[in-house]
Amino acid sequence: MSVEIVSKHHQAQGAFDFGRIRENKPIGFPHENGGMNSMSNIFYWAHAWSDVGGLIDTHPHQGFEIMSYVLDGQLSHYDTKYDRWLGLDTGDAQVIRAGNGISHAEKVLPGGNFFQIWFDPDLSKSLKKEASYTDIKQKDFPIEKLEYGTVKTIVGAESPLQLDTEGICVRDLTDIRKGNWSMPLSKESVYSVYVLEGGGQTDYGTLTKDDFLVVKNEDLLSINFGSDSRLFIIESPAKVSYLTYAEGQGIMA
Template identity: 40%
Template structure:
């Protein structure tokens, strides 16, 4: 089954009077959007800085929070490392917030990020020591336009059952999928055709109960893919 959510169908947010604006494929449960958290995928935001802007120190517990830099550069501070760390396009930071951590983020003008929250089973994660780690783009395996961000060839270790990829698509693209998992996609750039549907930039789509898909693009396109289990063996925070 295929579901498509164009940018205008998503929910929106902002920080600091619009200095940072967001479209959210998956918003927080209280936000007015048809798509709610599912599996271990709790939240997904695409944030854009319209000028240099800092989100002040704020707390997190339990969740695993991954930031992927799409454009420009950012810097991060938290109460675990107690210093500012800079990241640029293609870099990843992972906060495993455990028993509690506070952090601050600074986005430079015109920078863009994904921030994605995973629910790793809070009944266990809330008792763990919080952790922070960042990864540079050069650390990720990239074979024929397929970058593995979380997977067997990646150094990222995460408690949540997640696979994460980025694809650089130039023509037709065939993708084998595990039909025991739900596959979520965000089109970062370009335009693609799937199952006779045209998908445009910043659209989000979900495949479930399929084992392969064919994508066709008329221009070079960048596609982001997160795979999560159809069923979990624990109850999530949202449930």
């Protein structure tokens, strides 16, 4: 059994554009204080926002698959492969398959906030591929209304957004009603849970907004929500079949 809760105040912190863009990082870079280190094949996870708008200037990537998911507001994205700016609205997602190298920039419009998550594919293969990206609009994701709330599948199952990174499933759970809630788990997977709204009580401690919960080797996740809530959940393999970046592959991000 392994369960860990990382509150927002214990996550790594960061800023861009002279503080116009702020971020907390449940999974930060190895040199940063706070948050957790990479797990499974999730290398990095940041929640970024801007009240006034800001720019993350052009910078390079290679190897990783980098997903941006717009929680609220708007982003604008530029990359050197296609040499144009494209907009992302609330509920939209984008994956950059950085491959053998690409540079990009992001503008966060006033009031925008989003997740950026770096997934770790088999770098011995991804570094040999041309860089590419996929934008998916909110309306194109599968959404299922269940008794306890609504589930939007962003990656995995019938989603149009697919990754080369092994065994990833990403879901946005909204309108989870106040009261007892549970989700069956597989011991073959790791579950990374970000509390976007609301919160509640678990057997392992209290969850509040922006807390991060990681669950391994459990059969069931149960939360008694004190108010209507929203969870963002990534399921990844407990054991990855290839050597991850964190395990020692020496390439630049």
